[in-house]
Amino acid sequence: FIHKLVLLSVPLSSLLVSAVVLDEYAKTEGAWILSLVKREYSVGTVLECAIKCNIETAFTCRSFMYIEKDQECLTIPANGKIESVLRRTSTSLYEKKEYLMECVNGIGMDYRGTKSKTNSGKTCQRWASKYPHKPKYALMTPSTHPKADLESNFCRNPDGDSKGPWCYTTDPDTRWETCNVQNCSEECMHCSGKNYRGKISTTENGYTCQHWNAQKPHNHGYIPSALLEKYLEENYCRNPDGDPRPWCFTTSPSKRWDFCSIPRCTSEPPRVVEELTCATGDGSAYRGTIGVTASGKACQVWATQTPQQHNRTPDNYPCKGLELNYCRNPDHEKMPWCFTTDPETRWEYCKVPSCGDVPGPDYAAPPPAEEDCYVGDGTDYRGMVTETISGKRCQSWSSMTPHSHNKTPQVFPKADLRRNLCRNPDGDRAPWCYTTDPSVRWEFCSAVTQQIVEYFMKALEEMFSVDWLSDCKVGNGGTYRGPTSMTMLGVTCQSWSAQSPHQHASFTPESHPDKGMESNNCRNPDNDVNGPWCYTTDRNQKWDYCQIPDSGLTCGQPVTKPRRCFGRIVGGCVSKPHSWPWQISLRTNSKRPSAYMVVLGTHTEGANEPSKQERKLEKLILGPGETDIALLKLESPAIINDKVLPACLPEKDYVVPPGTECYVTGWGETQGTGGEGLLKETGFPVIENKVCNRPAYLNNRIKDHEMCAGNIEGGADSCQGDSGGPLVCHAQNTFVLQGVTSWGLGCANAMKPGVYVRVSKFTDWINSQIKMNS
Structure with a gap:
């Protein structure tokens, strides 16, 4: 027994040493610093590389890079504050924390x-x-x-x-x-406290802050795991939504949220490189003198409250250049704006010239969305994917937070670097994006190649043959055991047990006995987010990824990929036929359940397609407490196929994080925008209830079982005739039914987003009613 304890203490001690040493470093996946001064080492583990950096004598080692598959270690004197951080596949950058601290x-x-x-x-x-x-x-x-x-x-x-x-x-x-x-122990903030990282957790009125990852007593969408760039740690005061200063939800059921009392720092705030004649990105740095809106209305002086009352004052936003009546962007809108002197128009965007050769923001409809698949390396990909292959949300190309970079619309004017859409501006092997996770600089995206799409469709035609199903992956392919043994570039894989032409020690049948590495088949022993890979038989290419298709059909994953027309039903675009296969049409001549007819599998309002399925309604089940939701029981089951497929239900009480892209579809009122009689779609971001209930928006009308979504400037919305329709949000390559179209103040009006029933609040009720009525 004592002998066993001694044996066990060795690996435990090693783990503790590893944890202590590596805790001195901040890790960023997919990052690389190009440094002329460096030392290269061949080591078996990241811990050995960290030790090499700690004892480096050739220079002061501020960071190191480790490539696990190559077992390559590079120590360098630079870090991300000294040199530019670049992208590189399967490389991890470790920076000494002591050289990153600015206090x-x-x-x-x-x-x-x-x-x-x-x-x-x-x-x-x-x-x-x-x-x-x-x-x-x-x-x-x-x-x-x-x-x-x-x-x-x-x-x-x-x-x-x-x-x-x-x-x-x-x-x-x-x-x-x-x-x-600044002193590290000093609790203070610069500007509006956007970058405040202190530990104050009590509000100015004495309330204790609720933990950000808690949903009681207050349900909310500021989820730390979904908004990693906001640093929503513990229950510390933060400012994730552009308010005048940090705040938090409170632990008091009677007080949803409150501001925190944090003094301003005495040290100078971060300097902004002012743009005087044009705007880059969202125009946050614009400090020019344009004082009229895009429609020609004069701007109101920021320091005044007439005719528009507001809190965007120089005192509340001290670092935003709110001088006189000049157009500015103090609160992370998509471009500079101002309150207007027209009592009937609260605010409008300004037409500030864009820096560089790229055209300014499009005031008309955006370019049409294309297929979410690409040809070749995807340089010409113009689809609407905004998530990486591991499900991380993409950072906007014009943003420098959390990752600073030079892949901007100005530098790559022909690469279509709109919003946070996956693109390939630099000719990499596939579309990619920077992520909103501070610890992961970039990843490839979940868009698939045209070859895989064709392979997938052929497999559908062959009725999901066993051979096809055996050669597909789930998620990142950690459990993949298929026969593919060739890389995506057509190179034969080296056997995992072989050490020629490439030597390796980290990934062998002995080191990973449960990973199916008996031959030279593609595998994913290290859970690489980009999927299965292998060492190659090409002496000039040590390893590469394999092309393994995803498996099966499931809820929320239509065979025909939607256009995902984002940001324009009113102002939307006509959908591709059957790309939203959960859309139904409910028809009736009276209010008796037996008089209702449910039409599925159609694209036209006339419902004359061969794919149409009609089902009579057996029962109509109204939501609890007169809430605006209902269940329909069909007289006979619908046939699930590529044109009739359900969306997925959300997790119980899940609150969609702000900024998540969601889509509504319907045959409702289009107000002369075209596409009448055809299913239309439009996409827009979710707005957190805290913001949506501000006086300028919907002024505390939104209840906990409801949610808001829409463009603040208006222009796209669900409308009359769309009520009861789906609001689906895209996450992890799946569409989830998060909302049911309910009500709004007009259609597509500025500052008046649409209101939807929050489906996650009714999952228990839905499941119980299904059991009771089955």
């Missing part, structure tokens, strides 16, 4: 941040330089203080000055000055 502990002798300006704004002189100032007593140099990190011109405190980090300046008249670096 000081005590007097800041351990400060390793990148601040390089003094209190008065003077630029720091490089520590190794002797001009314009010779170092103090010739002692403050990299050679005399090798552990003080004096390799650049960053503020440091090598001599233990009581006032904290300092530097010699490039001003000949000022030898040195202290730098104003």
Whole structure:
């Protein structure tokens, strides 16, 4: 027994050492820093690579990169604050946390941040330089203080000055000055607290904050796992929705949410590179002097409350350049805007020229959406996928949060880098995007190649033969045991037990006995999000992915992929036939259940297609408490096929995160936009109830069992005739029925999004009624 304990203590000790060492680093998947100065090592584990960085003598190692499949380790003196971070497949970047911190502990002798300006704004002189100032007593140099990190011109405190980090300046008249670096223990915020990461968890009125990952006492959509870039940790005050300052939901059932009292920092806020004549991305940095809207209305001065009352004031948004009546974007809208001096028009967007060669925002309909499959490497892919292969939400191409990059619409004007759509601007092997997960820089997307689509359709025609089903994957293919043994480029796989032409130790039948690696078949032993792979028999290509199709049909996954016309029923576009196979048409001549007829499998309102299925209604079950939802029991079951397929039901009480893309379909009122008689669709983002209940929106009309979705500027909406229709949201390559069209203030009006019954609040009722009436 004692002998067993001793044996067990060895791996446990190794795990503890690994955890302690690696905890010193921040990890980002899919990231790479191109550094001229580096050291390369061949090591078997990431822990060994971390140790190499910790004991590096050639330079100060601030980060390392590890490629597990190649067992390659590179230590470098740079990190993401010094050099640009690039994309690279299957590479993990590990950055030492101490070099990422931009605050000081005590007097800041351990400060390793990148601040390089003094209190008065003077630029720091490089520590190794002797001009314009010779170092103090010739002692403050990299050679005399090798552990003080004096390799650049960053503020440091090598001599233990009581006032904290300092530097010699490039001003000949000022030898040195202290730098104003925030204290790590100081609880303060810059601007509106968007980047506040402190630990205050009590509101200004004394309420304790509810944990962000909790749904009691208040149900909400600010889910940490879905909004990783918002840093919704524990129950700390945060500002995820552009409010004037951080807030939180409270633990009091009678107080849904409250602002937090957080003082402003005394150190200078992050500097914005001002754009004076044009706007990049959403125009957050625009500081020009345009003061009229796109329709020619004069803008209201931000500091006034006439004729429009509002809270977008210079005091509430101190870092947003709200001067006079100039167009600005203080709250993450899609472009600069302003309140207008027209009492009948609260606000409008402004037509600010776009920087670079790319045209400005399209004020008409967006380009038509194409198939969600691609040919070749997908350079010409123009589909509507906005999720990576592992289900992560894509970051907008014009955004620099959470990942800074240069793949912008201005740099790649012909790559169609709209919104956060998956694209391939740089000629990679497939469409991809940066993710909203701070720890995963980028991933390939879930769009599939045309070859797979054709293969899939052929398999359908062969009625799902056993041979086909055996050669498909579920999810990322971790359980795939099919016979494919060739990479996506047509190269034969090397046997997993072989060490030629490529040597490897991490992935063998012995190291992974339960992964089906007995031959040279494609497998996924490391749960790579991009799917099965193998080492290749090509001496110049160590490994590559394999082309394995996804398996089967399921709810929410139509055979005919929808166009996903996002952002334009009113202002929408005509759907592809049978791309929304859960859409039905309910017809009646009276209010008796037996007089109702349910029509399925049609695209036209006239319902004259051969695919049409008609079913009489046996029973109509109204929702509890006169809520705007009902169940229909058919006299006989519908036949499920490629034109009649249900959407998936959501998890109980699930609240869709804000910004999630959702779609409504219907044959309702189009107000002269065309497409009458054909099924139309439109897509728009979900709006959190907290925002939707603001006075300028729907002013506390939204109940917990309802949800909002729509474009704040109007232009697309469900309308009369669409009531009871589906609102489906796209996640994990599946459409989920999250809402039922209920009501709205007009159709497609600005600041008046549509209101839908929240289906997740009724899953227990739905299941119980199905059992009672089966």
